[in-house]
Amino acid sequence: MAVKPIPNIVVGRLPIYLRALQRMSQEGRRVTSSQELGERLGISAAQIRKDLSQFGEFGKQGTGYNIEYLADQLQSILKVDRVWNVIIVGAGDIGSALARYNGLSERGFRVVMIFDNDPSKIGQPIGPFHVKNIANLVEEVQPAGIKVAILAVPAQQAQEVTDLLVEAGIRAVLNYAPISLAVPEGVRVQYIDPVTHLQHMSYYL
Amino acid sequence: MAVKPIPNIVVGRLPIYLRALQRMSQEGRRVTSSQELGERLGISAAQIRKDLSQFGEFGKQGTGYNIEYLADQLQSILKVDRVWNVIIVGAGDIGSALARYNGLSERGFRVVMIFDNDPSKIGQPIGPFHVKNIANLVEEVQPAGIKVAILAVPAQQAQEVTDLLVEAGIRAVLNYAPISLAVPEGVRVQYIDPVTHLQHMSYYL
């Protein structure tokens, strides 16, 4: 019997649902409906119900969804009912901002090391860390079993650093360098490039 | 005669194509093909040709695309054949990193002001700017005709600041706060939340 995989586009919406639920929870709300959630997010109620139904039945007819319960379920589905150790590579402005950002750990990710290749940065403190030498990346990261990396180096060095990350056993890369990366099967990359988003919007101006 | 609009998902890929072409140009390349471009980007050649054909005929059979010409055309389509003035709201780590980032201006966007509401930050220098008082945002931004803003304030303040931006005539918001924003018709929002990307990937770990 063939199991059809969950569409990637559906998985991508779950973190958005989770984020909204956690905010509602903060606001002291206890239940919500697909309609209310949809209005907040600009997504149709039908789509939210359809997406969730891929994973199970989380609601009650007539009542809607218990916010805390649904959030717990989504955390479990997304595997953020635990904390993933993360490394940052690149101790420039972006890497440093991320190293000091507290919003990661509340949501499933904890920065544990930051690397750079600049001798003037190595050893310097950034938030609670000291910058490590990228030359030691593989030997530090691989034995620690770390699977997630944030890449914040210049575009020119991004591919070679990525190869290093793969060698170190990293399987998920959040790439801030404005360049497409080549990675082997089984390694995932997500891209953050503010300029592509700005250009997308300027089309409509 | 009904003109069918370009699908939003196609517009969203154009900045990716443009970025790859500009990199190829830097590498000294003069021509490319839909196949080569597709391999770099992990997109099918057919899709690239189909996307581009929505806007015109930019290639030559047998030869492919002139990189500089196609990049120029895409810049014009995306309206980044000019420079858009941009404001940043929020002078925390992220806002400051963006204010100092030089990669924006090469690609169509120039930061011209940065605002915050924290008295200890107002007046302080960040990169080439001095932080302005958010209380003066509307009176500074509206007469200047600025249409693009980057929002880098805490989630709790994001919606009220957004309302201010809309009042000031902003029509495109790049939102770094981890919250969905409500905006009137005609105002566009794009979201950057590293954690949603990390959670998307952790599903597959």
Place this chain on the structure above:
DNA sequence: TAGATTGTTAATCGATTAACAATC
């Protein structure tokens, strides 16, 4: 000319929406 690659059409594939029985 022979080889390569475009632009475009038609076919396929996948995602979204509408509608409603089930039921809390």
Place this chain on the structure above:
DNA sequence: TAGATTGTTAATCGATTAACAATC
């Protein structure tokens, strides 16, 4: 009970891919 809202099915809509004539 009456009203509300889920989970799910079928219909619709839209996006991607495959294929190929045109042509550089």
